[in-house]
Amino acid sequence: MIGRREFLGATAAAVAVVGFDPLGRGWVTEAQAAERPSSATPFAGAPALDGELVLDAPSREAVATDLGNITFHTPGAVLRPGSARDISRMIRFCRRHGIPVSPRGQAHTTYGQGLSDGLVIENRYLKRIHSLGPTTAEVDAGIHWMELAKAAYAHTPRLTPPVLTGYTGLTVGGTLSVGGVGGLVGGLHTGLQVDHVRELEVVTGTGDIERCSRDRKPDLFESVLGGLGQIGVITKAVIDLVPAKQRARSYVLGYDDTAAFARDLRLLIERPVVDHVYAEFVAPGTSPTYKIHATVFHEPDQPPHDRTVIGGVSGVPEIRNTSYLEHVFTIDTLIDSLRQTADWDRLVKPWFDVWVPGTRIESYLAELMTTLTPRDIGPLGAGLIYPQRRARVHNPYPRLPRPDGSDWAFIVDVNTVSATTRPEPGFVDEMLARNKRLYARTRDHHKGTLYPIGSVPLTEEDWRGHFGDKWPAFRAAKRRYDPDQLLARGQNIFRDGR
Ligand SMILES: Cc1cc2nc3c(=O)[nH]c(=O)nc-3n(C[C@H](O)[C@H](O)[C@H](O)COP(=O)(O)OP(=O)(O)OC[C@H]3O[C@@H](n4cnc5c(N)ncnc54)[C@H](O)[C@@H]3O)c2cc1C
Known part of the structure; x- marks a missing residue:
């Protein structure tokens, strides 16, 4: 500190x-x-x-x-x-x-x-690590996941948070307020970041400083995790840590065909040997349209058998061997370089991010691809897919799609980035209208839900629908812990006071 x-x-x-x-x-x-x-x-x-x-x-x-x-x-x-x-x-x-x-x-x-x-x-x-190891770390909520990942890895024995976002220059409080999807670590065998929190210190909207957990003030604990800053300010968190391996072997596979891509994606996420999977996509016309990144973490003397990992897939793999921390910081390295070369922080980013039910991913992507142009992603943007095993998700917020018989739900991101810091007039309105349209279609036709980190204009009605059967509980927590609706009004959830 x-x-x-x-x-x-x-x-x-x-x-x-x-x-x-x-x-x-x-x-x-x-x-x-x-x-x-x-x-x-x-x-x-x-x-x-x-x-x-x-x-x-x-x-x-x-x-x-x-x-x-x-x-x-x-x-x-x-x-x-x-x-x-x-x-x-x-x-x-x-x-x-x-x-x-x-x-x-x-x-x-x-x-x-x-x-x-x-x-x-x-x-x-507020960014101190108060204690660390062997199974948990207690940290201030303003610390970046990167700092926690480095400190945990430096511990003897080596440790890691079980779930890390793709970019780790995000605060613990910020990702616990939205959910925390395993961008480069977690998702196949873990829950979301919110599912790996043991205890929180929270300052509520009444100014009370509370410690809470699943056993102590569970309504506060539950509604702050994934609670979009509505219920209280997270000031400390006790987070699970698990043993870390030293090496990461990633298999990168390319596809132009949605069906072939989805078949291999499903194959790989079910293989116990695979530790992490995510996928990228671009607008049709560029080859490959999809890329799967499947990773196995291992000790230096126990590399994975490639055939056990990728046997039977149709894509031709490129294999990348890195240290564990190089893998964890892949996106940080990329963003650092974009900060230096492309004025990354000032580019306009009308991002679209949703959960798609496991049974729908093929039809969802096939439909999305008919609408997507290179402009929808932009030269520095990304289309991304993250699988999440549903059985490991225990927290009611964030809102995943209703159970549909599949073991999986998938995050689909269209992370649009403007080509310059001053995009042409109408760009933002056009992309916000697209996001609104895509969200309505995702929700109404594909039974997907919003991952509320991006730029989708929502009405109060939309928010109530988003929370669904948890709306009464979430509203009760708001009334109890932030009765004057002081907190995080930028989310526009309780605009009309109901
Ligand atoms: C390059 C990049 C990669 C990403 N990769 C992933 C990924 O792999 N997985 C994933 O899940 N997300 C990912 N995200 C999204 C990210 O998790 C969210 O945008 C997250 O909210 C960002 O954290 P932050 O610290 O910037 O929070 P902010 O944007 O500052 O805050 C988000 C919300 O939480 C509230 N808030 C912030 N801190 C607190 C607190 N301490 N207590 C209560 N409320 C608080 C704010 O008021 C706001 O409403 C990525 C984002 C980027 C830019």
């Missing part, structure tokens, strides 16, 4: 807030407070903090959008917490004055999910 001195040094230019003027509905800085005439109405003093509450334009502008660059909201103030107590004090303060609050991880959602006009809490300032 950074020390208090470094913490302050890094933000020396930030303008500190001393209070809030409830009549003028504005935050008050030290300089403004000093200039106020003594006859002026007194403002409400902000609580003393271990971290910082800042108001200067650069600090607020820095958190005014997310990776999507589609939605913009400049917050009135930014909290860089030094402790969970800071979050509690500021939530209580904001509640008294009716100021909305949004927790923010790395803001790698793409449609304003973590934005706010009120107070943004920059959770990444």
